Amino acid sequence: MELVINGDKVEVPSTVETVTNLLQNFEVDQKVVIVELNGTILEKKSHQESRLSDGDRIELVHFVGGG
Amino acid sequence: MSERYSRQELFTPIGVDGQAKIRSKHVLIIGAGALGTGSAEGLVRAGVGKLTLVDRDYVEWSNLQRQQLYSEADATNRIPKAVAAKKRLEDINSDAEIESHVMDVSVEEMEQLVNNVDLVVDATDNFDIRMIINDISQKHNVPWVYGACVGSYGISYTIIPNKTPCLACLLESVPIGGLTCDTAGIISPAVQMVVAYQVTEALKILVEDYESLRSKLVSFDLWKNQQTGINVDKMKKINCLSCGDDRTYPNLAFSKRTKTAVLCGRDTVQIRTPNPIERDLDKLASILSQQGKVSQNPYLLSFTKGRHRLVMFKDGRVLIHGTKDIAEAKTLYHRYLG
Known part of the structure; x- marks a missing residue:
């Protein structure tokens, strides 16, 4: 499946079916992340049930603390 | 000018x-x-x-x-x-x-x-x-x-x-x-x-x-x-x-703050997180092992760097050995644990 993540086309493995899978795939599932799917910000509790489709546009921003 | x-x-x-x-x-x-x-x-x-x-x-x-x-x-x-x-x-x-x-x-x-x-x-x-x-x-x-x-x-x-x-x-x-x-x-x-x-x-x-x-x-x-x-x-x-x-x-509010205490006579500062957390000691060990000497048992992880030793407990508490200075202890805590 091809997704557009932060503006770049990215081919993700077929095991990535939900937003939760996607965050695991990018190893940001342990972080505090804001996810926008096709222009709508998702609540964290809906990550598990949010299914992804070919061509979805996703913006991912994770919080870091360094400075 | x-x-x-x-x-x-x-x-x-x-x-x-x-x-x-x-x-x-x-x-x-x-x-x-x-x-x-x-x-x-x-x-x-x-x-x-x-x-x-x-x-x-x-x-x-x-x-x-x-x-x-x-x-x-x-x-x-x-x-x-x-x-x-x-x-x-x-x-x-x-x-x-x-x-x-x-x-x-x-x-x-x-x-x-x-x-x-x-x-x-x-x-x-x-x-x-x-x-x-x-x-x-x-x-x-x-x-x-x-x-x-x-x-x-x-x-x-x-x-x-x-x-x-x-x-x-x-x-x-x-x-x-x-x-x-x-x-x-x-x-x-x-x-x-x-x-x-x-x-x-x-x-x-x-x-x-x-x-x-x-x-x-x-x-x-x-x-x-x-x-x-x-x-x-x-x-x-x-x-x-x-x-x-x-x-x-x-x-x-006081209860939400990270609490620190100097442990008398031990050259150690204890830092507690505001809310109970469970630290993933294995993950922490793999990150910190690149920085200094790490040893671990099922209950805690010890990390030595220079003259300081940080001991991290599963419940989130950290003991910073080698200082009595709370500010220095907090610096070390945030440096290695975020």
Whole structure:
């Protein structure tokens, strides 16, 4: 499946079916992340049930603390 | 002297009037590490009237790669960052008033520091203090600009009380145990990029051009050639305890704070997280093993670096051996544990 993540086309493995899978795939599932799917910000509790489709546009921003 | 700000005054959104406003404003920067030195230099060169800079740490050799106000002599002599920064900033612009404090900032200190301040710039390295800044900002109606970076990644957001969501609205939980500049490294361009975002937003606020503020949470990864922004306006929560209708400023309450205690006669400081957490000791061990000597048993992880030893318990508590100084202990804690 091809997704557009932060503006770049990215081919993700077929095991990535939900937003939760996607965050695991990018190893940001342990972080505090804001996810926008096709222009709508998702609540964290809906990550598990949010299914992804070919061509979805996703913006991912994770919080870091360094400075 | 009249030429000094001429190029900035030629920039139409600032102009002569904007320059006069910048000169009349007072900015508080919390932290004088990489972000803090960058923002401080930017604002002082831009002609801010008064700058207050606060930091609890001293200059070390590992700072010089990115903390732009410091010299080798500062590192050799272990000069407190707030002291070294003030001296350099006064050399850069003798017209700016520079107030600096060698201080560990918590709630009481923030309550004092925020008086008569027009803007707070976040240049800290952990979320404990950011949540305090967040609630102080709401309580005293002072905007603040969040910024952070690690590796080649950076993030920034501008928080305007009674207008934008606050940091508590954006974070459903406070990030803990993330990678830090001392565990994952940092390249200076990532710092400079965050500084560029923060100082630009600061200038907009100082000249009162609120319309031009960026409403998006912005992030980038310079090494991966990525940049993105999310408009988070809709994340403002009416029931937020920090900025909502029935606000209680929970991050200013004693029970929510990271607690520290010097353990008598042991040359040790204990640090407890505000809320019970379960540390993933295995993951922590793999991160810290690149930095120093690590040993582990089912209950705790011991990490030795130089003359200090950090012992981390599963329940989140950390003992910092080799110091009686709470500020130094907190520095070590946040350096390795985020």
